[in-house]
Amino acid sequence: QIGxxxxxxxxxxxxxxxxxSIRALGARACxxxxxxxxxxxxxxxxxxxxxxEELGLSIRSIHAMATQFEPxxxxxxxxxxEDAWMLYEKVLAQGRRLGAKKYVMHGPATMRGxxxxxxxxxxxxxxxxxxxxxxxxxxxxxxENVSWCMFNHPGFVSELLHxxxxxxxxxxxxxxQAARSGYDPFEYLYAMGERVSNVHLCDxxxxxxxxxxxxxxxxxxxxxxxxxxxxxx
Numbered sequence: 001q002i003g004x005x006x007x008x009x010x011x012x013x014x015x016x017x018x019x020x021s022i023r024a025l026g027a028r029a030c031x032x033x034x035x036x037x038x039x040x041x042x043x044x045x046x047x048x049x050x051x052x053e054e055l056g057l058s059i060r061s062i063h064a065m066a067t068q069f070e071p072x073x074x075x076x077x078x079x080x081x082e083d084a085w086m087l088y089e090k091v092l093a094q095g096r097r098l099g100a101k102k103y104v105m106h107g108p109a110t111m112r113g114x115x116x117x118x119x120x121x122x123x124x125x126x127x128x129x130x131x132x133x134x135x136x137x138x139x140x141x142x143x144e145n146v147s148w149c150m151f152n153h154p155g156f157v158s159e160l161l162h163x164x165x166x167x168x169x170x171x172x173x174x175x176x177q178a179a180r181s182g183y184d185p186f187e188y189l190y191a192m193g194e195r196v197s198n199v200h201l202c203d204x205x206x207x208x209x210x211x212x213x214x215x216x217x218x219x220x221x222x223x224x225x226x227x228x229x230x231x232x233x
Contacts, residue, residue: 031060074127107149108123128163171195171196175201186226186229
């Protein structure tokens with residue numbers, strides 16, 4: 001089912017108002033991108049759930065601003081991990097409140113110096129625990145490929161699964177981020193296989209001046225093939 005993310009309205013409409021715009025465009029499903037800490041609170045979730053119900057809009061997945069706590073979930077500092085875990089659990093509770101079934105995660109970034117502390121032998125078991133916790137809230141953890149994060153090449157999937165054994169780990173295929181990483185998005189899809197649980201759609205064209213992003217149908221990406229390949233896995 002194809003929907004629209006509230007992230008598409010970032011800086012132009014607050015999250016609850018973005019739902020109104022999404023429904024006005026004809027969509028019946030959406031992803032909610034929680035922009036800040038105040039949006040992790042139960043009162044905001046209650047407001048958002050009521051508005052979605054009033055609009056006849058189904059919230060299928062949630063996403064949080066990755067830099068607000070996700071990198072700290074994998075920190076070497078126990079205190080940072082514990083605080084980040086509390087925030088993560090608040091977002092999971094929000095997802096359950098909204099009826100979402102997927103939590104989209106960026107995971108550790110590749111900022112200078114960060115990779116030194118981001119060995120998969122250490123990261124994998126943490127991610128497994130995070131996925132299992134998401135399952136307790138009725139959500140599947142969907143690890144997304146992102147050009148500026150650890151998951152920025154297709155081979156990462158098999159490397160990760162060697163250390164992360166949670167059956168509740170899925171993947172989000174991001175077309176734009178795959179293109180920005182310099183890989184064919186279908187390479188990521190084949191690597192994710194049957195664990196692909198969510199897709200972020202975008203269109204693009206590569207030219208002499210580099211990558212040009214566009215609305216679906218206005219670039220060169222093969223969406224008919226994407227549909228076939230998704231059904232195949």
